[in-house]
Structures are given as structure tokens and as C-alpha cells.
Amino acid sequence: MTALTLTNVNKSFGKIHVLKDINIQIEEGEFAVFVGPSGCGKSTLLRVIAGLEDASSGEIQIGEDVVNLTPPSKRGIAMVFQSYALYPHLNVRKNMSLALKQEKQPKDVIEQRVAEASRMLDLEDYLDRYPSELSGGQRQRVAIGRAIVRHPKIFLFDEPLSNLDAALRMNTRIEIAGLHSQLAASMIYVTHDQTEAMTLADKIVVLRDGRVEQVGSPMELYNNPANQFVAGFLGSPAMNFFPAGVVGEGGNLTIGVRPEDLRLADDGALSVTVNHVEKLGGDTNVIAHAGDQRITARLFGQHDIAAGQQLQFGYDSARAYRFDDAGHRVR
Template structure:
């Protein structure tokens, strides 16, 4: 079954056209991540799916039913926000079960659903605590549990980890991935963090300026970007770009090469000066200014003692390179 289908969805706020002809299908049980820079429309798109904003045009279907005119509470969705949105005077048990209570569900059913969600999220020891007595990660788990108990057709996550520190983000990311596997639920997740997108998604939807740039699995997009924007957005450190040309191909072109595909080579085709060294323990990043003035990042696996100020040669395997035309579309190798 199709969990979600968007057909020619547009959204405008007055004269500002925010979403532009969005077409997307999410299959049942799929984990899809919307990713893109601030202002690209990803959160607006999530709100349109949820019914918190009306689409200006187009069709939104959830579980095979058109829901354009259906209020949020009747769409069969559950949403987890960046802010935990927990009631401070209610304990964990009551926060998780409040939505079902408001729907008039039987007390036994509410207890069963809350118990199941709390076991899944390791919250059994915290059911009697209020939000003020919880850590940020525990509060976010409660917010996720509140969504789980409703057994929705579609889970919507709007940057749920933004308020957590780095260690908690990683731990909660692992928990969300495990939750998806255990529930086999359909999930849509919005983030500006490409690491979250790469590690969580079955498929990534890359957005820019209200349009979908490319859709595919994380490694499909990483290895086969359709254009320079997708190539630069996915990958940490970001792809390097140099003014170079494919022989016998006219027009302005840009060479793209990922940091891990550059290597130190005394007689390499690129020469430059090391301006900064990031020693990360297992990896070393060299920031190099080329003789043409281009700033490049070289990712070396393992520890490296190259000092700041050193003149180095760099090279790469031609098979690892990408070329983009003046319109930033992929020129070579041709998109698979």
C-alpha cells in the first residue's frame, strides 16, 4: 500500500511561492527523510502533509485516501516536533496517553498502548515523573511515545533532535532507527542535518527553493548526484569544486572531487599550501589552498603529521571525479 502520495502540490503565502509542484510517493513501511538548507520548504511541506497548512493546489493522499479537506486529527498521522510540547503538570504516563484519552478511548486500551510504547522506549522507570524531572533525551522519547500510542498510518518528525547535544542526538538517532525497524511504520523525517539523513533514511528527498532536486537512497545520492547542489549538500566534509574542464567538451565546467578521494602525491596534478590541519584521531583533514587559490579539503584515513605551511601535491583517480556544467547539472560521468 502507498503510505503517502503527493501530486503537483504547491503552497504560496501571498505572493511568495514556497512549494513548487511537489510530486512524491512514500511506500508503506518506508523511512523517508526531507533534507535541505534553511528556507528550502521542508518543514512547510511536512505541515501541509499534516494538515497544519492548506495546500494552495495539488492532491495529498494518505493510505490511499485524499485528505486535502480532512482536519489534522482525522488524517491518521502522528507528529513529533522539535519542541517536546509536553504538559508540565502531567506525568509521563498521562502525557503519553492524553491524545487517546481526548479521543474517548477505553482506559484499558490506553494503559495497554502506553505500556507497549514505554517498554519500546525504555521509559518504564519514568512513568510517574513529570517532564521537569527528565533529561532532554528522555523528554524527546516521551514525545515519540505519545505518537506511538496512537498507532498512526504515518509518523511525521519535524527536526526532533535539534535541541539535543551531540551525544544524545546520536543515541536518539539510533533509537529512532530501531523503532522504525520494530514498528515497520511509515515515517517522514525533516532535518537540515545531512548526517541524520544519511544514517536514517531508506530514501532521501533533497529540497532546494521549494523544489525537489533529487530522490534516492543515501548511497545513490552520494555516489550519483544529479547536480552540484546535491553533490555539495551530502557528504561531510563537503565535496571540493575546482575550475577544470573535460577535454573536447565546450563551455564552462567545474570538477567535483570528494575529500576522501584526494590523496597526497608528490607529483600530483594539484599543488598547494596546507593552511589548517584537523586531527580527529581516526582521521585527519587537511585544508589546502591550491596554486589557483581554491580551498580544498583532503580527508586522510588515520593519523597524519603534515604541518601547517607545508607545500603538498594532491591527486585523484579520474574515475572518482564528477564534472558539472555552467547550470550546475551533472555533465560527466553521465547520471546512471
Template structure:
């Protein structure tokens, strides 16, 4: 239950090709996250899986059944949107059970499923309230509960946390992670937030301009990016990229080193330069420096450090942490 296979899935809007031959395997029980910049096709791909968009070509297979021409209601999926899409005049209980009621599910079964989902999401105290009486996080939990009661083969999440403030995002992220472990359900989740992707996913799919750049676990993408795009997209602050021509080296085009894999000294190091800005974050200190040889570099230091603009400093890459890319942007192993 919950296996998904995409075979050469393409989607065009007129002359614009939004999805360009997507191939993907999602195993039963996996938590898979689509990430990528705005316009990369991640939401269109999710909506295509849901049946809310008709694909131009290719196949969508759920549990061995080709569903490309099957209407959304019969695909065995449930979707949680960025907007909560709750009916304001209905109670939490009725919002959660409405889809089952419309499907003709017996009243006793609706009540049982709603009660079970409510307990799972800690919504029992709010069942008789209406959406206007709930916080944003509570409304999102109701939307998730509405999906749970349908007992779908696939849960699809389209940027479900983007309307929440920072504290609620963290809290709801933990709730979704806990929910996945308890339900052992297959979940596909779209986000532009790489922190969500790195902390929630079993597998991340990095999309760019309608194509899959790389698929792997969070740490596989972090430690072994296939190309410059993935290397720059995964990780915050972004990986430093140094044009090798500036360093006088050869055999590759670009040297990559993550800010957290660099050290800083006032005495000596690989690249000298001048500090142009410092971010004191308490747990970390982010130092931006301009180096004549390496260009603009970002260094992330653990803890508090007393660097200031105009300080002369030396940055060095830690041994064994650099990445090399050829002239086409491909990683050189």
C-alpha cells in the same frame, strides 16, 4: 497502510511561493527524510502533509484517500516536534495517553497502548515522573511514545533531535532507527543534519528553494548526485568543486571530487599547493590547501598525518571517483 502521494503540491504565503509543485511517492514502511538548507520548504512540506498548513494547490493522498481538505486529527498521522510539547503538570503516563483520552478511547485500551509503547522505548521506570524530572532524551522519548500510542498510518518528525546535545543525538538516533525496524511503520523526518539523513533514511528527498532536487537512497545521492547542489549538500566535508577553465580542460564546466576520494603527497600529484590549515580529529585528518590551478581544496585522510600550515603538498583525485558537471550544473554521466 502508510502510503503517501504528493501531486503538484504548492504553498504560497502571500506573494512568496514556498513550495513549487512537489511530486513525491512514499511507500508503506519507508523511512523518508527531507533535507535542505534553511528556508528550502522542508518543514512547510511536513506541516502540509500533517494538515497544519493548508496547501495552495495540488493533492495530498494517504492510502489512496485525498486528504488535502481533511483536518489533521482525521488524517491518521502523528507528529513529533522539535519542542517536546509535554504538559508539565502531567506524569509521563498521562502525557502519553492524553490524546487517546481526549478521543474517548476506553481506559483499559489506553493503559494497554501506553504500557506497550513504554516498554518499546524503555520508559517503564519513568511513567510516574513529570517532564521536569526527565532528561532531554527522556522527554523526547515520551513525545515519541505519545505518537506511538495513536497507532498512526504516518509518523512525522520535525527536527526531533535538534534540542539534544551531541551524545544524546547519537543515542536517540539509534533508538529511532530501532523503533522503525520494530514498528515497520512509515516515517517522514525533517532534518538539516545530513548525518541523520545518511544514517536513518531509506530514501532522502533533497529540497532547494521549494523544489525537489533529487530523490534516492543515501548512497545513490552520495555516489550519483544529479547536480552541483546535491553534490555539495550531501557529504561532509563538502565536495571540492574545481572550475575547469582553471585547469585548461574542456567538454564540461566543473570537476567535483570528494575530500575522502583524494590523496596527498609531499613529492608529486595532480595539483600542487600550500597547506593553509589542518584539523587533527584522531580518526581523520582534514587538510585544507590552496592550489594555484585548482583553488582551495579539502583533503580528508584516514588516521593521523603530520601535515602543518605552509607545507608544500600535492593532491590527487583517486581513479574513478571524480564527478563532471556542465555549465548548468547538471551531472554528466
């Protein structure tokens, strides 16, 4: 069954056209991630789905119901915000149960759902604490628990990890992935972090300037990007791009090669000067330049390479990507 269908959805704020003919389908139980640079419209799209913003045109369907005129509280969604949005004067238990009380759910149902969510999120020892007594990661788990207790049709996450440090982001990302597995729920997650998108998603929706650039599984988009924007956005370090003439190929094409596909070679097509070396233990990232072109190579293992060194890199042409002047993939 389809959890969400967006058909020709547009959103304008006055003369500013923010969302442009969005067509997306999310299946029941799917984890979909909306990803793109700041200002691409991904958070606005999430708010339109939630009903916090009205679509200027187009149709929003949740399950079998068209919900364009349905208020947010009746859409069967629960939203987790970047800012946590917890009530400071309520303890964890009351923050998690507030929406259920407003829905006039029976007391035993409220207690059961809060207990269930707190077990899932390892919050059982914190139910009587207030938000000020919690770490950032614990506050985010409370915000997620507040969504879980509502048993929504769709969970919406709006950059929920942005306020956490690197270690907490990774841990909470793992918790969210585990939660999706436990609940088998439909989830839509907005982020500008392509690592979060690649590690969490069943389906990635790449947005740019209010339009959908490509939709597919993480590996589909990574291995078969439709255009230069998608190719450059997904992957860390990012894909290298250089004119075909730099490596002796004809035509006005741009060549794309992922950093892990470059290899040291005495007869390599790319002659570079090293600018910086990132020694990560298991990997070595070499940042260099070939003329005006910046080149990043990701080498497995440890390498004795220093800034200023002259190197040559080769690559398998079968693993290179080629784009025309408009950035469209040609082969």
C-alpha cells in the same frame, strides 16, 4: 502499498511561493527524510502533509484517501516536534495517554499502549515524573512515545534532535532507527543535518528553494548526484569543487572530488598550501587552498602535516564529477 502520494503540491503565503510542484511517493513502511538548507520549505511541506497548513494546489493522498479537506486529527498521522510540546502539569504517563483519552479509547487499551510504548523507549521508570524532572533526551522519548500510542499510519518528525547535544543526538538517532525497525511504520523525518539523513533514511528527498532536487536512497544520491547542489550538500566534509582549468582539463566545467578521494601524490594535479589540519585519530582532515580554491582532503590514519606546508594531491579521474555552468551533472 503506497503510504503517501503528493501530486503537484504547491503552497504560497500571499505572494511568496514556498512549495513548487512537489511530487513525492512514500511506500508503506519506508523511512523517508526531507533534507535541505534552512528556508528550503521542508518543514512547511511536513505541515502541509499533517494538515496544519492547507496546500494552495495539488493533491495529498494518504493510503487510498485524498486528505486535502480532512482535518489533522482525522488523517491518521502523529507528529513529533522539535520543541517536544509536552504539557508541564502532566506526568509522563498522562502526556503519553492524553490523545487516546481525547479519542475516547477504552481505559484498558490506553494502559496497554502506554505500557507498550514505555517499554520500547525505556521509560517505564519515568512514568510518574513530570517533564521538568527529565533530561532533554528523555523528554524527546516521551514525545515519540506520545506518537507511538496512537498507532498512526504515518509518523512525522520535524527536526526532533535539534535541541539535543551531540552525544544525545547520536543515541536518539539510533533509537529512532531501532523504533522504525520494530514498528515497520512509515516515517517522514525533516532535518537540515545531512548526517541524520544519510544514517536514517531508506529514501532521501533533497529540497532547495521549495523544489525537489533529487529523490533516492542515501547511497544513490551520494554516488550519483544529479547536480552540483546535491553533490555538495550530501557528504561530510563536503565535496570539493574547482574549475577544470586548475587541473589542466579543458572546457568550462566544474570538477567535483570528494575529500576521501584525494590522495597525497608527488606528481598530483592539485598543488595546495595547507591552512589547517584536523587530527581525528582514525582520520586526518587537511584544509588547504589552491589559488582561490579551498580544498579539503580526508586522509585515512594519522599524518604529520602542518599549516603552511606545500602538498600535492591526486585523484582518480573516474571518481570525479563534472558539472556545467548551470550546475547540472554532465558525467
